Amino acid sequence: MTQPIPTDTIWVTQPAYDRLQQELDHLRGDVRTDITAKIAAARDEGDLKENGGYHAAREEQGKTEARIRQLEDMLRRAEVGETPADDGLVEAGMIVTIRFKGDKNTEQFLLGSREFLSMDSSVDIDVYSPTSPLGVAILGKKPGDKASYETPNGNSISVEIVDAKPF
Structure with a gap:
């Protein structure tokens, strides 16, 4: 039985939310100001067609604006x-250990979003979204429960929940 797919919410802790907000504020402030100054200085040099500094600054501006839009979207959905x-x-924010059917080895991952990990975290762990097929299948399960989910190519994969602990 398939559970309903959760909303498009990104679950984060307060420190992770604060870090994302600080990054957004920095990009909107100092970074935008610096890029604007670089573009203005490059324009003052003359012909823009062959001005490498101008093109580099415009590319940096595009990447910065894309990151700003991404952060705004994440914070809006957080x-x-x-x-x-x-x-x-099993719920968002848990380190989940599973065993695939027919396999003796276990796999461990964080059920949540990459943004949940703090910027200075030295944790090297895979992250699966609660809205992913695996995430949807295991939400609300407990150790010993089994779940199945369908892969994009149509295969059905069965897993057993071995453990679920808060991150």
Whole structure:
């Protein structure tokens, strides 16, 4: 039985939300000002067709504006929450250990969003979205439960929940 797909919400802790907001403020302020100054200086040099500095500054501006739009979207969809309870139920913000059917080895990952990891985190772990096929299949499950999900190519994959602990 397939669970309904969760909304497009990004679950983050308060420190992660604050870090994303600080990055957005920095890009909107100092970074935009610096790029505008670079573009103005390059324009003053004359012919823009062959002005490498101008083209580099415009490219930097495009990348910065794209990151600003991405951050605005993430913050608009963000749901700030506390670390989930250590009750074994699979939910966003949990380190989940699963075993694929027919495999003795286990796999561990964070169920959440990459933004959940703090900027200075040295944690090297895969991250799966709660809205991914695997995420949807295991949400609300507990150790010992089994779940199946369909891959993009139509194959069905079965997993067993081995453990779920807060990140």
